[in-house]
Amino acid sequence: MRGVRIIFLDIDGVLNCKKTPNPRDLPYIVDRRLLQIFRRMVGRARAKVVLISDWRHDPAGLFSARYWGVNYIDVVPYLPKRSRGEQILLWLRQHPKVTRYVVIDDDDDQLDSLPLFQPSASTGLTARIANGVIKYLQGKTDKDMRSGALVRTVENVRKGLKRLV
Numbered sequence: 001m002r003g004v005r006i007i008f009l010d011i012d013g014v015l016n017c018k019k020t021p022n023p024r025d026l027p028y029i030v031d032r033r034l035l036q037i038f039r040r041m042v043g044r045a046r047a048k049v050v051l052i053s054d055w056r057h058d059p060a061g062l063f064s065a066r067y068w069g070v071n072y073i074d075v076v077p078y079l080p081k082r083s084r085g086e087q088i089l090l091w092l093r094q095h096p097k098v099t100r101y102v103v104i105d106d107d108d109d110q111l112d113s114l115p116l117f118q119p120s121a122s123t124g125l126t127a128r129i130a131n132g133v134i135k136y137l138q139g140k141t142d143k144d145m146r147s148g149a150l151v152r153t154v155e156n157v158r159k160g161l162k163r164l165v
Contacts, residue, residue: 003099005045005137008076008088008114011053011065013106014038017124028055028064034124035068041130042071045137050091051075052084052105083110100137104129108146115144 009015011030015038016022020031042049049072055061056075065072076087084105092098103114106121117133119125132145 004095004097005047006095006098006101007042007045007047007049007133007137008052008091008101008103008105009049009070009072010103010105010107011051011055011070013121014104014119014125015068015070017120018122020124028061030064030068030070031124035070037125037127037130039069041125041133045134047137048073052088052103085110085112085114088114100139102133102136102144104133111146115142116146117144118146120147 015030015034017031017034020029020034022029049070051062051065051070051072051074053061053065055065057078062075074091076084076091079087079090082090084107088103088111092101101115102117103111104117104119104125105111106119106124108116108118115136117129117136119129129145132141132143135141136144
């Protein structure tokens with residue numbers, strides 16, 4: 001029996017980005033172009049999706065994910081005092097049939113030990129990253145696609161400042 005492949009998905013900065021049209025400045029918006037790349041990737045990888053996005057904390061966010069067609073099977077537990085990485089590892093311990101998994105997140109919230117595929121919040125998910133995810137989940141490579149240390153540090157500082165405002 002073939003193992004289960006999981007994509008742990010953040011949405012903001014992955015399925016939407018700074019270029020995503022949002023004239024009314026609505027919350028919980030998805031870029032149709034990025035969603036198309038994502039759907040194709042999920043199908044080719046034969047993977048299931050688990051949400052790690054902050055959208056999972058709000059019924060409107062979960063509704064919006066379904067509305068946009070982000071088909072997910074579960075969400076990681078919400079443990080505000082623990083990092084996103086710890087939340088993912090807890091979910092994995094509770095689902096032993098998972099054999100391959102990736103994290104797609106523009107942030108690196110203590111995800112150092114996990115296979116991270118990290119798009120820029122400026123561009124969102126790219127075809128290059130999607131192809132890397134497919135190869136990883138198919139077992140053709142063990143190389144993830146995280147941003148370099150400098151880019152990650154700048155992104156973390158930017159997000160930290162944004163939270164303070």
